[in-house]
Amino acid sequence: MGIRAQQKERTRRALLDAAFNQLSAERSISNLSLREVAREAGIAPTSFYRHFKDMEELGLTMVDEGGLTLRQLMRKGRQRAEEGGSVIRASIETFMEFIDSNPNVFRLLLRERSGTSAAFRAAVTREIRHFIDELSDYLQAKTGRRPDLAYAQSEALVTLVFSSGAEALDLNKKERQALAERLIVQLKMIAKGSEALQRSGREPELENLPK
Amino acid sequence: MGIRAQQKERTRRALLDAAFNQLSAERSISNLSLREVAREAGIAPTSFYRHFKDMEELGLTMVDEGGLTLRQLMRKGRQRAEEGGSVIRASIETFMEFIDSNPNVFRLLLRERSGTSAAFRAAVTREIRHFIDELSDYLQAKTGRRPDLAYAQSEALVTLVFSSGAEALDLNKKERQALAERLIVQLKMIAKGSEALQRSGREPELENLPK
DNA sequence: TCTTTGAGCGTACATCTGTGCGCTATTTTG
DNA sequence: CAAAATAGCGCACAGATGTACGCTCAAAGA
Numbered sequence: 001m002g003i004r005a006q007q008k009e010r011t012r013r014a015l016l017d018a019a020f021n022q023l024s025a026e027r028s029i030s031n032l033s034l035r036e037v038a039r040e041a042g043i044a045p046t047s048f049y050r051h052f053k054d055m056e057e058l059g060l061t062m063v064d065e066g067g068l069t070l071r072q073l074m075r076k077g078r079q080r081a082e083e084g085g086s087v088i089r090a091s092i093e094t095f096m097e098f099i100d101s102n103p104n105v106f107r108l109l110l111r112e113r114s115g116t117s118a119a120f121r122a123a124v125t126r127e128i129r130h131f132i133d134e135l136s137d138y139l140q141a142k143t144g145r146r147p148d149l150a151y152a153q154s155e156a157l158v159t160l161v162f163s164s165g166a167e168a169l170d171l172n173k174k175e176r177q178a179l180a181e182r183l184i185v186q187l188k189m190i191a192k193g194s195e196a197l198q199r200s201g202r203e204p205e206l207e208n209l210p211k
Numbered sequence: 212m213g214i215r216a217q218q219k220e221r222t223r224r225a226l227l228d229a230a231f232n233q234l235s236a237e238r239s240i241s242n243l244s245l246r247e248v249a250r251e252a253g254i255a256p257t258s259f260y261r262h263f264k265d266m267e268e269l270g271l272t273m274v275d276e277g278g279l280t281l282r283q284l285m286r287k288g289r290q291r292a293e294e295g296g297s298v299i300r301a302s303i304e305t306f307m308e309f310i311d312s313n314p315n316v317f318r319l320l321l322r323e324r325s326g327t328s329a330a331f332r333a334a335v336t337r338e339i340r341h342f343i344d345e346l347s348d349y350l351q352a353k354t355g356r357r358p359d360l361a362y363a364q365s366e367a368l369v370t371l372v373f374s375s376g377a378e379a380l381d382l383n384k385k386e387r388q389a390l391a392e393r394l395i396v397q398l399k400m401i402a403k404g405s406e407a408l409q410r411s412g413r414e415p416e417l418e419n420l421p422k
Numbered sequence: 423t424c425t426t427t428g429a430g431c432g433t434a435c436a437t438c439t440g441t442g443c444g445c446t447a448t449t450t451t452g
Numbered sequence: 453c454a455a456a457a458t459a460g461c462g463c464a465c466a467g468a469t470g471t472a473c474g475c476t477c478a479a480a481g482a
Binding site: 423424425426427428429430431432433434435436437438439440441442443444445446447448449450451452 | 453454455456457458459460461462463464465466467468469470471472473474475476477478479480481482
Binding site for chain 4: 213214218245246256257266
């Protein structure tokens with residue numbers, strides 16, 4: 001790669017880093033300003049356009065990166081659990097560690113999932129879907145769950161874990177503990193219920209899985 | 212009430228209505244502008260301060276109103292189901308009708324739940340908690356569920372329904388149908404699982420999660 | 423009746439925003 | 453080595469925003 005392209009890449013990275021860095025509990029993508037991001041990245045506002053067409057384009061890149069980070073982490077967590085122990089438990093732990101060490105990345109996904117940009121919402125939804133799919137495959141392979149049930153179950157699991165993560169952000173250690181215990185109970189409910197439905201045969205047929 | 216107070220109330224209402232009116236899929240509370248709201252309400256920007264200290268105060272009022280609306284609706288839905296039919300099914304239907312006819316109020320709650328203002332987040336969380344509590348009481352009374360299980364179950368139900376509602380916003384009729392069917396399956400899982408846990412009698416053991 | 427109150431207005435200002443334009447300096451290309 | 457491409461810059465501008473200040477004038481209160 002040429003010297004030119006290298007430098008450009010470095011600046012692009014600086015922009016992304018600056019943007020990530022400005023995220024916080026009280027600051028979301030939608031109220032980052034191009035000028036401020038450029039300032040922190042050490043370039044002139046107008047130079048921003050050499051790298052992104054828009055703040056929206058910058059944001060989409062951030063969503064993609066954040067989603068990728070989380071997904072890779074979770075995959076690792078699942079592998080780690082592969083040898084011994086419950087996968088679900090390991091996944092929760094991994095997820096909670098992620099939230100704890102990258103709260104702003106998590107907030108990013110959380111917020112843009114219901115944000116004002118359709119493109120962002122779609123991007124986050126896509127990330128979460130990857131997520132559900134991987135867990136669903138895993139459940140099918142590991143517990144022989146019927147595909148439709150596996151998907152519904154995975155979706156419910158992910159939804160609850162995600163939601164708990166969101167709530168955890170504003171809680172102290174002790175409250176988090178109570179939240180985590182409740183979450184475990186809820187996931188257990190789903191596991192038991194799914195098992196029961198699977199056993200009860202093919203009564204509830206679910207054909208319409210999303211593509 | 213004096214003529215003066217009446218007029219003041221009317222203007223205040225106009226501000227709130229204008230604000231609600233400007234909410235949409237691509238516009239959230241945090242990017243409403245004081246000036247624009249005042250404009251639509253038909254008053255000068257500076258007159259805004261006669262009614263609210265802040266846009267934040269306006270927003271909090273909106274969250275409270277929105278939460279109240281939803282809660283009243285759900286209570287009615289539950290009553291309606293009281294005579295005949297599953298409560299859960301009736302609640303879902305009521306909820307989905309709400310989303311369909313007040314999408315922006317729902318979006319308001321959805322967004323501010325993870326928004327950039329701690330006060331907003333707390334307000335929405337409080338609304339949802341009311342919600343869970345009412346459902347939990349109902350489940351205890353109706354199915355004799357143990358309090359802790361009833362709460363965990365209610366929380367899970369509300370989380371899943373809320374989340375489905377959020378997803379439904381971006382879907383067409385057919386996709387919504389599939390989503391609703393999946394949601395029913397998930398709620399069934401929880402119901403069955405909760406029942407099983409109640410039967411098994413003891414405190415939930417963390418070690419028994421399926422692999 | 424006279425006085426006090428306060429909702430609403432218009433003006434004004436400082437601040438911030440995104441972005442168009444043209445220039446420079448350096449790398450890349452031919 | 454000359455020419456083309458381009459990352460980055462400074463300047464400039466138009467528009468929007470929140471809000472301070474002081475006024476008016478109708479209602480409320482004495």
